[in-house]
Amino acid sequence: MSAQAPAPDTTTSGAHRKVRLRRGSSDRAAAALLLTGTVLAILWANSPWGWTYEAFWETDLDIGLGDWQFHATLHDVVNDMLMTFFFFVVGLEVKREFTIGELTDRSRAIVPIVAAVAGLVVPALLFVVIALPTDEVHAWGIVISTDTAFLLGALAIIGPRFPARLRTFLLTLAVVDDVGALLAIGMFYNSGLDPMPLAFAAVLMVLIALVRFLRAGRGLAYAVLGVALWGAIATAGIHPTLAGVAVALLIPVFPPRRIEVERTAELTRAFRESPNAQYAAAVNRSLRESLSINDRLQAEWGPYVAFLVLPIFALANAGVHLDAETLGAAFTSPLTWAIIAGLVVGKFVGITGATAIVVASGLGKLAPGLRMPRIAGGAALSGIGFTISLFIVGIAITDAETQDFARVGVLTASVISFLLGWAVFVIADRVWPPEPVGKKLVRPFDPERDHYRGRIDAPYQIVEYGDFECPFCSRATGSIDAVLEHFGDDVLWIWRHLPLESVHPHAKLAAQAYEAAALQGRFLDMSRALFEHQDALEPDDLCRYAKDLGLDVDRFLADLRSPAVVRRVEDDQIDAELMDLHSTPTFFVGGKRHIGPWDSRSLIRGLEASVRAAPAAETAPDVAPGAATGGAGAH
The missing domain is CATH 1.20.1530.10 (Na+/H+ antiporter like domain)
Structure with a gap:
């Protein structure tokens, strides 16, 4: 942490x-x-x-x-x-x-x-x-x-x-x-194609595609049809x-499937309380289906x-x-x-x-x-x-x-x-000697991609890598709120994801919920809900928060596990790995890693020192040409 x-x-x-x-x-x-x-x-x-x-x-x-x-x-x-x-x-x-x-x-x-x-x-x-x-x-x-x-x-x-x-x-x-x-x-x-075995191979491939709809015995079906397909393709000349x-x-x-994972946990608890063959089979089936x-x-x-x-x-x-x-x-x-x-x-x-x-x-x-x-x-x-x-x-x-x-x-x-x-x-x-790990922010602020608060040309910039299940992250403790209140429009705060999955099993799904809400323009409201309910981050809880915020719940659920949303979170995780970040929250002040306490007074001093140390021409964040100033976020 x-x-x-x-x-x-x-x-x-x-x-x-x-x-x-x-x-x-x-x-x-x-x-x-x-x-x-x-x-x-x-x-x-x-x-x-x-x-x-x-x-x-x-x-x-x-x-x-x-x-x-x-x-x-x-x-x-x-x-x-x-x-x-x-x-x-x-x-x-x-x-x-x-x-x-x-x-x-x-x-x-x-x-x-x-x-x-x-x-x-x-x-x-x-x-x-x-x-x-x-x-x-x-x-x-x-x-x-x-x-x-x-x-x-x-x-x-x-x-x-x-x-x-x-x-x-x-x-x-x-x-x-x-x-x-x-x-x-x-x-x-290939050795020349024989049409009859090739046609038979096509039929077998259709059958293999339908195996997913079997309720049981899918492994055996894949094996038998796979062996038959091997023979048909060999006979066809391929x-x-x-x-x-x-x-x-x-x-x-x-x-x-997170729902199946959670169901497995419930079944495992039931098995521990009352060991029997029925519960054991249910646990194994749920593990496979997840x-x-x-x-x-x-x-x-x-x-x-x-x-x-x-x-x-x-x-x-x-x-x-x-x-x-x-x-x-x-x-x-x-x-x-x-x-x-x-x-x-x-x-x-x-x-x-x-x-x-x-x-x-x-x-x-x-x-x-x-x-x-x-x-x-x-x-x-x-x-x-x-x-x-x-x-x-x-x-x-x-x-x-x-x-x-x-x-x-x-x-x-x-x-x-x-x-x-x-x-x-x-x-x-x-x-081109590599720079020390994590000393500088590896990916500069991008208003078209990042989620942020403040105006994009603000002289003070702070990037936070956080975890919605971490009790020390700033939105949970209020230190960032104090920083924003102190500087007003002169500070730009950027949030990036670093879910510590080994100690926080719900953190990544919570990050995906944040990104799904962002697609409907409500990431700040979702972040508050997530931090206020860190002990309730199950899928049903996330859906409830989305409904309470007035989001389109069907769209929210579709986006929650979509490849684009998962990749968005994993992009931040890869950046964190590249910088060797292993704890949350981690802050970058003026593009450089903040070392030391992250209470509001320490962050304010760090932000002020970053501006004093930078030349006047470099105090404003580097943003894309033509980007609008102000606003609560990129999406």
Whole structure:
């Protein structure tokens, strides 16, 4: 909470730190296992027993039931079956991002989307130009995809300061990149289409879309229909791994349901008071219903894919022969250099160049705290095109020796991209050293976005990051009211959200209620209601406050959980993370963080000192040209 409440502050700070550490550790662990599988495959293929590598993965697997016979090799099992789960998880992420995630907001997503498209097109064109003397021009798909696991793992290993915004940018880029790679596989790397199995696959997809309406047995239905779809797509001539994507895109996704969460708490209390099988089943059912099946499947299958499927895939596909003869032939082959140039140069130039053009043209904006040197570092790391690159090697190139040349190119490009990204981050941090965390306000006041009181050209400016469930926040204690009364029209007060969810379970929903009320012009009235009733912030309570304020309750409820409102709150949370804020309230006076007590007298002294310290020309807040002065808020 605050310096006066050390225990909550310590808990909150520790929780935020543990989340970041777990995320970084998980990324590093997944990348380490993928790298281990790669190294083991290379060592195995180049050992005295190297002949056993191909022999093992080409082992036949025959399954028969009556007249039905299934034949595959272990390599087919890995690439055609296990990798279906990889594409399934990718599809789940794509569906979530386009439905309730980063890609629902054009203004926020335009830069990484355009950068991702350029990162697909430029490498492919560069590959085609260099590979023209060969017969493998059609293998351009090898250079279009970035390996998300290696990308995030490399970012965690390099560890640049303030990585939150960059990680979000790269994840958004990776999602679009995955969509492009999946489309390329389906459209350009199939064995010819058979219309009958394709029609059957379409019927199965309709049935999968209807599974959401079943009252029970949805998991079993998805599994049975998914297996049938896999077989239909394989028979139709399309690579069967795309069945995983198709199923994932048909699975519903929605934000967590707070009503179900609260109902789970009530059922849990009932179970504690009277343990029985009926209550236990009700608790489990309520827990499942509070999250979409998309979220549950990502949580359940994601670790298996990252820590099992991908390392096995690397072990089965990275076993390139690295003897002097193979390396010599590879590095004289235009195919190898086309892959290296496509991944290293194409990704770097495409992503960095497209980002610079979009930002310079005003079509999109980079997130606060995210600068072009950081984009360049992320673009360099995007040349690590391991998993899908090796996957396409196996389906685009048939000659074993040529496949070795391509694998050498992919592995070489991945190493160069990692080293290049590391160098860019090191140089960028030296030339443009990052500022101390949280010393300055990372996002200046924007009258078109921020909620505020006072006139926008007031000489005194104070920004508060607060939590509606925190008893120390200024609107609850009255200190801001005293500041506003003291300065009158000469002070501008801006409110931003920092819900401390680990200690205040209702804070984020309360912040969303504030934003939903703001869409009807009543955010100040809603904030008063929230602070006056901090012990009653359940959904029913929020609806009651909206009704009491005369809001359109149906519209309020629709806005309460809308992606735009959730994203608005999360934008402030990300800014707070970037500035390493872990307690509420946190104040910025004149753009600089206020250190010390936040009683009204201390804030007044801080505001007066900020004006005395600033040149006369800089005392007024920087606002957009043509913005009207005065008013109670931006909306």
